[in-house]
Amino acid sequence: MTSEPVADPIALTQALIRCPSVTPADAGALDVLIQALEPLGFVCHRLRFEAEGTPPIDNLYARLGTAGPNLCFAGHTDVVPPGDLAAWTANPFAGTIADGKLYGRGASDMKAAIAAFVAAIGKRLAAKGAPAGSISLLITGDEEGPSINGTRKVLDWLVKQGEVMDACIVGEPTNPHYLGEMIKVGRRGSITGHLTVHGTQGHVAYPHLADNPLPRLIRMLAALTAEPLDQGNAHFQPSTLAITTIDVGNPASNVIPAKGSASFNIRFNDEHTSEALKEWIRRTCDSVGGPYDVTFHVAGESFLTPPGHLSGLVADAIQRVTGHRPELSTTGGTSDARFIKNHCPVVEFGIVGQTMHKVDEHVSVRDVERLTDIYVAIIDGFFAADNVTHESVSGKA
């Protein structure tokens, strides 16, 4: 028997919640983690990144062991703002427990999962000793913010250090209603377009002297939304295009405006790439004609870790602890898995997400304990198996 300290996942979640780490503030959250990880034998690298026009962000890469394979747990300690404090039943940064629920900003998204993973490592070490390989944590303070000085830069740093991850579990809250309901094995991509159609301003009574851009804008938007982008496939729901705003800002009823603009967002599956969508959007607007310009912001490409060894061992661990066989899903918003998938197979599994980003965010204390047991089973399953490194990642990044 060994005498490694075993962290209590509930107390550790509370300690993390008591750090008001609203992006970009760290507020001591990484120190709490380092203090839990170093006694377990982890070598901790605190990584501060900054870029022009963005606040500096603290991140953490911690590794136990030097051999491969390296199982990485990824997550974020930053949280969204609590909003109206008066709307909360208790202080969002107190970590209050009432009726079996642990309250606080970040409880669900995603401090409880980080605490559960650290506690799981302690349990594993106490029960079976160090695994034949390495366990690591990649924790960022910039997931809820612009995600510029976070996971992406940590991954670049890892490559420079020659660090290799063989599989990654991202602890985002993936379960809609109950623990064990859902694993994420991929995500849709996201592209936002800002379209401006140009014309010539003039008097509404003399339209031949003006060129109204608005009928063209309407026709372009109609053409973009006329047909479904696809029908979805075995792993993805159909892609969607949502017009988010149409702006002319014309206060006069007797003036034809010089321009009109609109924005839209496409959540796309792995039948598209952002580049192909940009081309399709330009072609569609060209078919209407007239002067316009369009700019794009791509938040991420779609990706899929094909259901296989990694998702199988995670699903097995979940079923053993909860009795539920989880759905393998690609629904929902983006996460830092979109960066990690370029480095190794990645699946996401965390706590129940029902209250994330909401007032009175909370998790079930029992769920945090069961999530800890699931992570122990994942660690045991990973290091009992072989060939994890042979799994491939597909995607059109």
Ligand SMILES: [Zn+2]
């Ligand atoms: Zn999150």
